[in-house]
Amino acid sequence: MRILFVGGTRFVGKAIVEAALTAGHEVSVLHRGSTQPDSDHMGGVEHLLADRDKDLSVIDGREFDATVDVCAYVPRQVEQLATALDGRGGHHVFISTMSVYADTDTPGLTEDAPLTEPPPADVEEVTNETYGGLKVLCERAALAAHGEDNLTVIRPTFVVGPNDYTFRFPRWVRRIASGGEVLAPGPQGSPVQVIDARDQGAWAVRLAESATAGVFNGIGTGLPFGFEDMLAAIQRAVGPYDAGLTWVDGPWLVEQGVDGSDLPLWAEGGHEWTLAGSNVRALETGLSPRPLEETVADTLEWLQATGAEPASGWGLSPRREADLLAGWHARS
Secondary structure, eight states: OEEEEESOSSHHHHHHHHHHHHTTOEEEEEEOSOSOOOTTTOTTOEEEEOOTTTOOGGGTTOOOSEEEEOOOOSHHHHHHHHHHHTTOSOEEEEEOOGGGBOOOSSSOBOTTSOBOOOOOTTOOOOOTTTHHHHHHHHHHHHHHHHOGGGEEEEEEOEEESTTOTTOHHHHHHHHHHTOSEEEEESOTTOBOOEEEHHHHHHHHHHHHHHTOOEEEEEOSSOSSOBHHHHHHHHHHHHOOTTOEEEEEOHHHHHHTTOOTTTSTTOOTTSOOGGGSBOOHHHHHTTOOOOOHHHHHHHHHHHHHHHOOOOOTTOSOOHHHHHHHHHHHHHHO
16 A cells, blocks of 8 residues: 655654565654654655655655544635645544543543544644644644545554653653652552554554544553552563552642652542543454553563653652652651
8 A cells, every 4th residue: 555644753753664675565644843753763764855844845746545644633625625635635644632522421431432622723723622623623723624434533542661751650650660659649540551653663654554434532541540550560670679659648648749740640639530541443443452561561661771751850850759659658
């Protein structure tokens, strides 16, 4: 197949591109060139350099068997891509997010659950508040442009694994691997679900190959699965003998000014039930999640091999973690 990727040089997109190459497909990646493609996965790829917000003439007259859109955040981008392809893009795969769902108070969320309210039509700024609603509008734009029978929508939860530049999951892998007393934020059963980028990539390619239309939750961990389960899997995979978890009350941490940027993937002391979704439909269409321990081990290997670091000032510092643990012990 000839597959066009819009975005595909980093993490999520990179994993799908690698899966397409492994499957023997002819791959073109449309990107701005601002991210240096990794030499270990971009060999044989056709690079189409363009800014999707400005000029897509690079794909004029080109025809593809499938298109995978990894990086549309506002509906205008979806519409402009569809106009540029003018029906020559083949089966369309749109990477969305679990953030499209409205708040719910029960686990087992399926693809038919209510969606969040989108922002006004003139809003394009992507924030924590508008992200999910804008993706709802993107999905609607993709449906209008490509039709129900020619569209696959994947709604991933937290995507994890090697090359995760967001450092949300790698933070926990590295922290537990380093040993010592680890601050674990409560509540222990707070839902959190993940999917390995490589598993999602292989699955997305299979959906494109078979032109499987529909909407699918991209979830690698089934139910029930909570923060305690995630940290336990990391401990089993990489934790040294002296790595121990100290569970700290979530509301108490919030009182101390701790938030999700300090402790990534944490729902700040609450239960975010949109992270307790069903992956039954995905499993029925070929998603094959690897054991989380394997993802953890590979993530640690990537960290050690590359020396990757988060952005400056990001995450809970060792000194701050020690102070919080001391304060928690003194209180209790």
